[in-house]
Amino acid sequence: MRIDLHTHSRASDGTQTPGELVRAASAAGIDVLGLTDHDTADGWDEAVEAAIDAGITLVRGMEISTRHEGGRGVHLLAYLPDPTYPPLVAELVRILDGRDERVPMMLRKLRECGIEIDAADVRRAAGAAAATGRPHVADALVELGAVRDREEAFARYLSAGRPAYVDRYAATLDEMVDIVTGAGGVSVIAHPWGRHERTSLDEPALAELADRGLAGIEVDHQDHDQPARRDLRAIARNLGLVATGSSDHHGTGKTGHDLACNTTDPDEFARLLELAQASAERSGRAAPGLVNGA
Numbered sequence: 001m002r003i004d005l006h007t008h009s010r011a012s013d014g015t016q017t018p019g020e021l022v023r024a025a026s027a028a029g030i031d032v033l034g035l036t037d038h039d040t041a042d043g044w045d046e047a048v049e050a051a052i053d054a055g056i057t058l059v060r061g062m063e064i065s066t067r068h069e070g071g072r073g074v075h076l077l078a079y080l081p082d083p084t085y086p087p088l089v090a091e092l093v094r095i096l097d098g099r100d101e102r103v104p105m106m107l108r109k110l111r112e113c114g115i116e117i118d119a120a121d122v123r124r125a126a127g128a129a130a131a132t133g134r135p136h137v138a139d140a141l142v143e144l145g146a147v148r149d150r151e152e153a154f155a156r157y158l159s160a161g162r163p164a165y166v167d168r169y170a171a172t173l174d175e176m177v178d179i180v181t182g183a184g185g186v187s188v189i190a191h192p193w194g195r196h197e198r199t200s201l202d203e204p205a206l207a208e209l210a211d212r213g214l215a216g217i218e219v220d221h222q223d224h225d226q227p228a229r230r231d232l233r234a235i236a237r238n239l240g241l242v243a244t245g246s247s248d249h250h251g252t253g254k255t256g257h258d259l260a261c262n263t264t265d266p267d268e269f270a271r272l273l274e275l276a277q278a279s280a281e282r283s284g285r286a287a288p289g290l291v292n293g294a
């Protein structure tokens with residue numbers, strides 16, 4: 001059984017529609033697909049239909065922007081939450097509003113760097129995405145010929161500390177773990193050591209989060225080298241956290257993240273589902289459950 005629990009569609013910064021993504025996953029031999037667009041459930045309905053048609057199992061999720069100690073950005077994967085849970089809705093609205101304000105500020109800064117770019121360039125690059133964000137600004141920079149690819153756009157202009165970086169709103173990681181639990185879902189920290197020093201989400205910090213209700217950590221991710229994976233797997237075992245593995249596929253928006261390039265062990269997935277079931281029951285929310293297209 002091939003299980004890939006972290007992918008993006010055009011509902012956020014992937015390049016495929018949710019339907020195209022599901023069909024591509026099916027063609028890649030994936031049995032269980034997690035759709036986890038940034039801060040939105042907008043892709044879910046289309047993905048559900050496609051999963052039923054394609055005969056694969058869909059895990060509805062999202063990847064929520066949060067902040068941990070020191071304001072550092074941490075991505076939290078939320079699986080099977082009730083997307084109508086009011087505190088969750090309120091946070092997603094705040095995050096998306098913050099992002100909408102952020103793009104014009106980034107464009108002003110880019111123009112100060114001498115790049116002729118405006119909102120229309122970003123909208124064109126964003127296509128059908130629910131909201132425009134940094135990846136779309138990066139795509140627009142590529143289309144304008146200012147940089148070669150998204151990675152260069154981030155490295156030269158858009159990452160923290162670079163000239164066109166703009167900070168934005170995010171709930172704390174602690175709060176968001178609580179909200180996902182309240183919504184009847186389960187939370188898994190995406191690429192915990194991906195972009196950062198491994199010390200900031202070390203074992204004691206993860207132990208506190210586990211006590212709070214965190215269900216798992218993403219161990220097998222392209223941003224983790226082999227020693228990081230080994231150490232994270234050991235931490236997951238020590239703390240009783242579920243260890244997942246995923247591609248973080250973005251269509252053609254991110255190289256080196258082909259579907260199922262990392263996968264989740266079926267036993268780990270079964271544990272995650274048990275925790276999700278228990279969370280749904282405890283919360284009393286109408287959590288969405290799996291779509292069994294198989």
Ligand SMILES: [Zn+2]
Binds near residue numbers: 063075190191
């Ligand atoms: Zn992420």
Ligand SMILES: [Zn+2]
Binds near residue numbers: 006007008063190248
């Ligand atoms: Zn992601």
